[in-house]
Amino acid sequence: MSDKFPKPVDPPRRVLMGPGPSDVAPQVLAALAAPTVGHLDPYFLKLMDEVQQMLREVFQTKNKLTLAVSGTGSAGMEACIVNLVEPGDKMLICVNGVFGGRMADVATRYGAEVMTIERPFGEVFTADEVQQAVKEFQPKLVGIVHAETSTGALQPIEAISKAVHAAGALLVLDCVTSLGGLPVKIDDWQIDAAYSGTQKCLSCPPGLAPVTFSDRAVEVMETRDSKVASWYLDMSMVRNYWSDQSRAYHHTAPINMNYGLHQALRNVLDEGLENAFTRHQRNHLALRAGLEAMGLNYAVAEEYRLPMLNAVLIPNGVDDKAVRSRLLNEFGIEIGGGLGPMAGKTWRIGLMGEACTQRNVLLFLAALENCLHAAGHSISPGAGVGAANEYYAS
Amino acid sequence: MSDKFPKPVDPPRRVLMGPGPSDVAPQVLAALAAPTVGHLDPYFLKLMDEVQQMLREVFQTKNKLTLAVSGTGSAGMEACIVNLVEPGDKMLICVNGVFGGRMADVATRYGAEVMTIERPFGEVFTADEVQQAVKEFQPKLVGIVHAETSTGALQPIEAISKAVHAAGALLVLDCVTSLGGLPVKIDDWQIDAAYSGTQKCLSCPPGLAPVTFSDRAVEVMETRDSKVASWYLDMSMVRNYWSDQSRAYHHTAPINMNYGLHQALRNVLDEGLENAFTRHQRNHLALRAGLEAMGLNYAVAEEYRLPMLNAVLIPNGVDDKAVRSRLLNEFGIEIGGGLGPMAGKTWRIGLMGEACTQRNVLLFLAALENCLHAAGHSISPGAGVGAANEYYAS
Numbered sequence: 171m172s173d174k175f176p177k178p179v180d181p182p183r184r185v186l187m188g189p190g191p192s193d194v195a196p197q198v199l200a201a202l203a204a205p206t207v208g209h210l211d212p213y214f215l216k217l218m219d220e221v222q223q224m225l226r227e228v229f230q231t232k233n234k235l236t237l238a239v240s241g242t243g244s245a246g247m248e249a250c251i252v253n254l255v256e257p258g259d260k261m262l263i264c265v266n267g268v269f270g271g272r273m274a275d276v277a278t279r280y281g282a283e284v285m286t287i288e289r290p291f292g293e294v295f296t297a298d299e300v301q302q303a304v305k306e307f308q309p310k311l312v313g314i315v316h317a318e319t320s321t322g323a324l325q326p327i328e329a330i331s332k333a334v335h336a337a338g339a340l341l342v343l344d345c346v347t348s349l350g351g352l353p354v355k356i357d358d359w360q361i362d363a364a365y366s367g368t369q370k371c372l373s374c375p376p377g378l379a380p381v382t383f384s385d386r387a388v389e390v391m392e393t394r395d396s397k398v399a400s401w402y403l404d405m406s407m408v409r410n411y412w413s414d415q416s417r418a419y420h421h422t423a424p425i426n427m428n429y430g431l432h433q434a435l436r437n438v439l440d441e442g443l444e445n446a447f448t449r450h451q452r453n454h455l456a457l458r459a460g461l462e463a464m465g466l467n468y469a470v471a472e473e474y475r476l477p478m479l480n481a482v483l484i485p486n487g488v489d490d491k492a493v494r495s496r497l498l499n500e501f502g503i504e505i506g507g508g509l510g511p512m513a514g515k516t517w518r519i520g521l522m523g524e525a526c527t528q529r530n531v532l533l534f535l536a537a538l539e540n541c542l543h544a545a546g547h548s549i550s551p552g553a554g555v556g557a558a559n560e561y562y563a564s
Numbered sequence: 565m566s567d568k569f570p571k572p573v574d575p576p577r578r579v580l581m582g583p584g585p586s587d588v589a590p591q592v593l594a595a596l597a598a599p600t601v602g603h604l605d606p607y608f609l610k611l612m613d614e615v616q617q618m619l620r621e622v623f624q625t626k627n628k629l630t631l632a633v634s635g636t637g638s639a640g641m642e643a644c645i646v647n648l649v650e651p652g653d654k655m656l657i658c659v660n661g662v663f664g665g666r667m668a669d670v671a672t673r674y675g676a677e678v679m680t681i682e683r684p685f686g687e688v689f690t691a692d693e694v695q696q697a698v699k700e701f702q703p704k705l706v707g708i709v710h711a712e713t714s715t716g717a718l719q720p721i722e723a724i725s726k727a728v729h730a731a732g733a734l735l736v737l738d739c740v741t742s743l744g745g746l747p748v749k750i751d752d753w754q755i756d757a758a759y760s761g762t763q764k765c766l767s768c769p770p771g772l773a774p775v776t777f778s779d780r781a782v783e784v785m786e787t788r789d790s791k792v793a794s795w796y797l798d799m800s801m802v803r804n805y806w807s808d809q810s811r812a813y814h815h816t817a818p819i820n821m822n823y824g825l826h827q828a829l830r831n832v833l834d835e836g837l838e839n840a841f842t843r844h845q846r847n848h849l850a851l852r853a854g855l856e857a858m859g860l861n862y863a864v865a866e867e868y869r870l871p872m873l874n875a876v877l878i879p880n881g882v883d884d885k886a887v888r889s890r891l892l893n894e895f896g897i898e899i900g901g902g903l904g905p906m907a908g909k910t911w912r913i914g915l916m917g918e919a920c921t922q923r924n925v926l927l928f929l930a931a932l933e934n935c936l937h938a939a940g941h942s943i944s945p946g947a948g949v950g951a952a953n954e955y956y957a958s
Contacts, residue, residue: 175830176614179595179823181607186600191819194600201573202820203597206580206588206769208898213575220570240771241635241796244815248796276795369816375600377634377771377818399793401670402635402642419903421638422763424771425585426596427821429573436569504602509813 184498185525187534188506189319189479190347191369191376192522194434198374201433202426209423217432218412218423224435228349228372228443229364229382231356236382237412238431239403240424243346243367246379248276249403250342250363254311254387256396257281262309262339264288264295266325267318268509269344277313280399285309291511292321292470292481297329304337311340317348319370320509322481322518323470324352331359340387346370349380350438350523351450351478362387368427371450371478373523374434377427438523446523450477453526456558457519460535463557464542464549469516478526480519481512485547490514493541501537531558578892579919581928582900583713583873584741585763585770586916588828592768595827596820603817611826612806612817618829622743622766622837623758623776625750631806632825633773633797634818637740637761640773642670643797644736644757648705648781650790651675656703656733658689660719661712662903663738671707674793679703685905686715686864686875691723698731705734711742713764714903716875716912717864718746725753734781740764743774744832744917745844745872756781762821765844765872767917768828771821832917840917844871847920850955851913854929857951858936858943863910872920874913875906879941884908887935895931925952 186193207214218237226236239249251273255261261282263274266289278284285307289295295314304312312334316325327343334341340362345354351371356364362384369376383391383405391398391405398404402421410418438446454477458468461482469481484490490507494517497503506518519534535554542549580587601608612631620630633643645667649655655676657668660683672678679701683689689708698706706728710719721737728735734756739748744765750758756778763770777785777799785792785799792798796815804812832840848871852862855876863875878884884901888911891897900912913928929948936943 175833176611176618176826178591178830179598179611179826181599181601181823182605183599184601184605186602188602190816191600191602197572199597199599199820203593204573205575205577205593206585206763207575207578208580208582208585209770211576211578211892211898217570217573217575224570241639242815242818245635245796248794272795279791279793279795367816369600375818375820376603376816377821397673399673400642401666401673402639421636422584422761422770424636424769424821426593426769426824427771427818429575430820432570432573436572439569498605504605 183502185503185530185533187520187525187530188504189518189520190367190522192373192520193525194373194375195437195524197437198430198433202430204426204429206425209425210417210419214425215417217428219414221428221432221435222412224439225380225382227439228435229354229356230358231382233356233382233384235388235405235409238428239379239381240421241379242376243365243379244272245403246365246367246381247273247344248400249379249381249405250365251276252280252400252403253391253398253405254340254342254363255280255282256394258283259311260285260307260309261311261313262303262307264300264314266293266295266321266323267291267315268320269315269318273313273344292323294323294325294474295330297333300330301333304334304339309339311342313342315344316354317345317352317476317479319347319479321470321512322476322479323474324476327359331361335360340390347476347479350446352447356382368431368434371523372434372438374430377424378431450521450526453521453528453531454480456528456561457521457531459561460531460554460558463553464539478520478522480521481516482519484515484517488542488545488547493545496541496544497537503534503537528562577896579897579924579927581914581919581924582898583912583914584761584916586767586914587919588767588769589831589918591831592824592827596824598823600819603819604811604813608819609811611822613808615822615826615829616806618833619774619776621833622829623748623750624752625776627750627776627778629782629799629803630776632822633775634815635773636770637759637773638666639797640759640761640775641667641738642794643773643775643799644759645670646674646794646797647785647792647799648734648736648757649674649676650788652677653705654679654701654703655705655707656697656701658694658708660687660689660715660717661685661709662714663709663712667707667738686717688717688719688868689724691727694724695727698728698733703733705736707736709738710748711739711746711870711873713741713873715864715906716870716873717868718870721753725755729754734784741870741873744840746841750776762825762828765917766828766832768824771818772825844915844920847915847922847925848874850922850952851915851925853955854925854948854952857947858933872914872916874915875910876913878909878911882936882939882941887939890935890938891931897928897931922956
């Protein structure tokens, strides 16, 4: 091929410890590269059934309407909202980070009357606050984020779900970052609609959005007065294609991305959900021991910290971008900067799925020590790695 | 891994001669499996620039706003419409197949006042018809399909574009099936918005939708009164992420799918657009010689036939599904059935991108002869392959 064309794809080798995508297992990359078949091929239809079945296990649900939307996590958010909201419907959205804010934006665009309650970035909501707002606003839907990728805060859901349902509303849950790394109990918690992404704790490349809808949510969809505004995301058609009865053509599914998700889900279920949750927690605590030994502090109170997304305050006088750039360019490690009001104030260190390993925790701590030292920040040599190793040995 | 999990991905080997997806080149599959990097990684940002530049070459345009939407072709359709339509805007849509009908559905959902003109499946529109309708309806936008995947008909565009612009409207073009296999001259034809899919003549797996917008279309977007209803497809944000200046995070791009598209575009440009068009035409004519020698007839008049999608009438008394099922299960060849009113009446034989080869034409004709013979349809033995070979030798 002549020089006038770009060079072939040959990405640098990274350790993906940012807010996602996370590292992808070699078997998942290999599955992506399996030969493409047609979107109505019997082989692919069977594979779709298997993806649905495995997604139900990961979501801990029996919901029939559980599938992978043909877009990234934000398309999953939009799918949940556009199918449940009709113009003029009231939706209460709990905003304590970028993704709660995004949910409010999406719902407003589709004509919902949106009321938000807010908490500073890094904090979470109490059930009382939500109950109060629900009582006042009488919404049809309530939206909340389980694991705020922008802040690293974990929102307890069970009591909130009870309050929402007691008021006769439906609950929409963002579990983009939690699914596969923390318990997401769709049925036990009585979640009505939930969406996730493939590129966080499921460790598949980005491109699909797992979603699940309760029977109650399906009933709301089926009794809509208006058509769903988005043709592409209209579940009344998408579900026919994914259903084992009809298989009516809707759009051409991303075949190879579904291959990748299939293998990623096999990996998660092969390890076992409980084992995966334990691994995320253990590596999080080791990372935390290391970071604290280096004098860094978390941006989120201890009881609400996400294991898979560690938001820490950037030490005074340290240049955010210079450190992240050195981590990336010299050590090949990606971490995330802060989003929204946290920009320049926090680092977001991901321990998601395949990237959540003892090796990565130690690698990162060693590299960070080097970067902070180079930035003129004094740290007792080896303190971070030492403390993490101590935790692992305990 | 225990037996309770589905078996690993291991698709059957197919020859994809349906309406898409088409066969994918090994280099494209290999690119899909390259290691994932972050969506803000300098390597990925450079790759996005290269994808844009190559898309501009394939679309034959200098349009700055040219990129790959993170969804399949139908998401591209929705992206073009939702960004240009505001509630109450008038849109004229030319419907002569399933995809024109889909465009009307999408525009109606987003609040456009839609007027359609119709032609039977398999026929095309004259510039006079469109001019007449534009004069009468005074639309802001006109939508038309270049290559109707559902019927196999090629719509001449140039004169229609002149008529649309003379009336002060914008023209939206569906080139899902034509791009890469037939000339699509966005600038010469003055197309204002166009969308395609990756899984037809570009021969990348489905999952991305190339789109391009003229400066005039961008101006319309920039002077909207209302927000774009779809957050996910809102070009005012998507373009900031793809722009070389801002790179503002919007959603997490499907990294590996973009790797695949990058390699697929390299393949197309390496062959050269003109060479690719000639190859599509040549194999189409060979296939046609073979099919006609076997007594099959096209469903579309000669002057409007798509080279990459051959819609032929199923011979009387032949069981559509039985033949397609034998082709698939015994010979590993996928062709498409009819859509909409053509269901059960036509076969759609794709010769798209990588699947458009002399070998596939001959393979298919030999297999089809066997299937038709088994279905009790008498054909002079070897007639189809013979006629195709004769064409190739001429």
